Amino acid sequence: METREMIYDVMDACLLAGKIMLQSGAETYRVEDTMTRIASSLGVELTHSYVTPTGIVFSVEGTRPAMTRLIRISNRTTDLKKVMQVNDVSRRISGGSIGLEEACSQLREIERSSETYGIWTQIMAAALASGCFTIMFLGGWPDFLPSLIAGGAGYYFVAFFHRLIPVKFFAEFVGAVVVCVVSLGFISFGLGNELDKIIIGAVMPLVPGLLITNAVRDLMAGHLVSGLSKGAEAFLTAFAIGSGVAVVLSLL
Structure with missing residues (x-):
């Protein structure tokens, strides 16, 4: 049974990935699918996500009390490079080549990166x-x-x-x-x-x-x-x- 601290860390990673993708112009279904795949690959099953252009709700079943997180999306732009980079991190998580800590580090680096072109x-x-x-x-x-x-x-x-x-x-x-x-x-x-x-x-x-x-x-x-x-x-x-x-x- 996963500890609540570990589940919170996985939820943080999923929400960060979803936030980057949504702010960078990704489709809603792609954001939800990526978050679900990351959580499943990191050992957290039975997750639910609800994504709108202005917010993300992410929930994990099987915990008492239920664990649900919400983040607000204020700014949206078009940066398909960041979408591609998050997808690459998601694929490497699914392939087992990187773990939770390294994935979070790479996602934070992607979030901090500036626009590709001035x-x-x-x-x-x-x-x-x-x-x-x-x-x-x-x-x-x-x-x-x-x-x-x-x-x-x-x-x-x-x-x-x-x-x-x-x-x-x-x-x-x-x-x-x-x-x-x-x-x-x-x-x-x-x-x-x-x-x-x-x-x-x-x-x-x-x-x-x-x-x-x-x-x-x-x-x-x-x-x-x-x-x-x-x-x-x-x-x-x-x-x-x-x-x-x-x-x-x-x-x-």
Whole structure:
């Protein structure tokens, strides 16, 4: 029979793994499956987990009183490298190559690790992607540079305002406004031909593609609460982007 202290340590490891994955953009069912596998591999059976985008509840049966833990998820981003690293730790735990103490140490190291790319690298990547999206949407090469600059500026303002005011809707609204204003500026100076193609390409880095994908996958896996909440968040993000563009164009 496992001691309560050992079970608490296993629960800590499971919750830390789930927290990292959920904050990094993993699907709900993947988080629950990883937590269950880690607990089972470490000798704790009959576990239950309930995961939503804003919290994780993890419980162990067969103890008196019942052992249940809850953690709150406040910030969520996209870092698939951390998801991959936690999955790798989970596989090594299942394979018996590492134990509980080493697994906890590696998970804490993953949690402390900073973003893979700096903010300016992300901005440059978003700018380049914006220009390429414009060409993909049948825009002309004269529209490439305006879209590149507008997309980079919009992504910069989204990152800046999200750190200043942690309200996702507001940051993306401002980013869309900046994209539209910069695009209009290029068109007014004769640099660029098709305003719609420039704007569409420039806002694409702001579109919540991963969030939409995870919402659909969670719904298909039967996680209705998580799927609907992620779908609502994706809808609000898309609405913020559309509202920002519409406000600028309506003031012309």
